[in-house]
Amino acid sequence: MSAVWIDDEAPSSAGNGLKIERETHKLEKRLCREVGRAIFDYNMIEEGDKVMVCVSGGKDSYALLDILLKLRARAPVHFDIVAVNLDQKQPGFPEEVLPTYLKALGVPFHIEEQDTYSIVKRVIPEGKTTCGLCSRLRRGILYRVADELGATKVALGHHRDDMLQTFFLNMFFAAKLKSMPPKLVSDDGRHIVIRPLAYVAEKDLVRWAQHRAFPIIPCTLCGSQENLQRKQVGEMLREWERKHPGRIENMFNALQNVVPSHLLDGTSFDFKGLRTTGVADEEGDKAFDPPDFPPPSPLRVVQL
Numbered sequence: 340m341s342a343v344w345i346d347d348e349a350p351s352s353a354g355n356g357l358k359i360e361r362e363t364h365k366l367e368k369r370l371c372r373e374v375g376r377a378i379f380d381y382n383m384i385e386e387g388d389k390v391m392v393c394v395s396g397g398k399d400s401y402a403l404l405d406i407l408l409k410l411r412a413r414a415p416v417h418f419d420i421v422a423v424n425l426d427q428k429q430p431g432f433p434e435e436v437l438p439t440y441l442k443a444l445g446v447p448f449h450i451e452e453q454d455t456y457s458i459v460k461r462v463i464p465e466g467k468t469t470c471g472l473c474s475r476l477r478r479g480i481l482y483r484v485a486d487e488l489g490a491t492k493v494a495l496g497h498h499r500d501d502m503l504q505t506f507f508l509n510m511f512f513a514a515k516l517k518s519m520p521p522k523l524v525s526d527d528g529r530h531i532v533i534r535p536l537a538y539v540a541e542k543d544l545v546r547w548a549q550h551r552a553f554p555i556i557p558c559t560l561c562g563s564q565e566n567l568q569r570k571q572v573g574e575m576l577r578e579w580e581r582k583h584p585g586r587i588e589n590m591f592n593a594l595q596n597v598v599p600s601h602l603l604d605g606t607s608f609d610f611k612g613l614r615t616t617g618v619a620d621e622e623g624d625k626a627f628d629p630p631d632f633p634p635p636s637p638l639r640v641v642q643l
Contacts, residue, residue, distance in 0.1 A: 344375035344415060363550050367409075370547060373538040374406045381522045383533040384492060388418040390533075391490035393481060394448075395424065396437055396556030398548035399496035403536055405551060407494070408446065422448040423484055425477055427455045429558070436554050451484050468567060478526070485530055493525070497534045499591055500541040504572045506594065512568065516602070518594055540587075 378384050392407060394400045404422055411420060424437045441448040455476040463469045485493050497519055506518040521537040524530070536544070548555065580587045599608040 344379045345372050370406050374535045377535055377537045383522055384418050386416040388491045390420050390492045390494050391485050392422050392494045394422045398544055401553040402544045402547050403496040422446050424450050426450055426452045429456045436556055440554055453480050482530055493530050493532045495534050498536040498539045498541050504569055507572045
């Protein structure tokens with residue numbers, strides 16, 4: 340089953356000789372492979388599922404819908420897709436863009452109209468971050484719509500960089516080692532929420548959106564808040580990646596390689612009940628050893 344989810348697509352035609360076409364084809368294969376791998380690793384989509392893809396009008400959700408439609412054609416299981424957009428009645432929101440795009444795509448869709456914009460503007464003081472309340476309102480509405488449509492999975496467009504940003508935001512501001520899970524049960528306990536883009540780098544989504552010319556709709560409610568903590572953390576991560584290529588991949592891999600016995604959370608590991616076993620453990624205590632990290636990768640030099 341996994342081979343079909345993550346297998347590369349067939350090679351492009353022999354006449355596809357231009358570099359940009361080759362690079363675009365490689366990008367498409369990589370996106371399909373990473374999304375398929377995440378779906379398999381976390382059993383995100385099963386036989387007979389009806390997947391509600393939340394489409395906001397941003398590059399990430401457009402790409403999510405696009406790649407899931409490609410994978411559905413060759414997936415090892417049958418599943419249906421319905422695209423859902425929440426029209427929050429933001430001033431100047433181009434109401435015709437998404438229906439026109441989705442009709443041309445030929446995918447079933449539903450536009451839910453709810454004036455959450457007015458609620459957020461009334462409740463949140465001017466200059467304060469609106470994302471928290473907006474997210475809670477949006478989440479409740481989308482769960483209700485999922486019930487009405489009979490959706491068994493709710494797919495969101497968060498990607499690898501979103502997950503890392505959330506990890507650092509929780510560590511810096513909430514004192515928790517917590518990120519976005521690739522799959523979870525919703526707050527009301529009635530829905531499975533999945534993030535098929537969990538392994539996908541944001542830079543790949545930017546390139547794919549440019550190639551596919553998605554009709555991007557900017558968020559005037561929260562997207563204009565340039566000083567959000569999330570944006571600051573995102574810039575921090577990008578700066579690390581510029582100075583230390585490969586660091587982002589290592590940090591993301593660390594989220595999948597947690598060692599509770601070498602942290603400090605007594606609820607995740609029974610430190611109080613720890614006893615000697617008399618059995619040697621090669622991966623055990625190295626308290627007196629210096630940290631053993633691989634040397635940093637040399638900076639790549641490009642000759643012109």
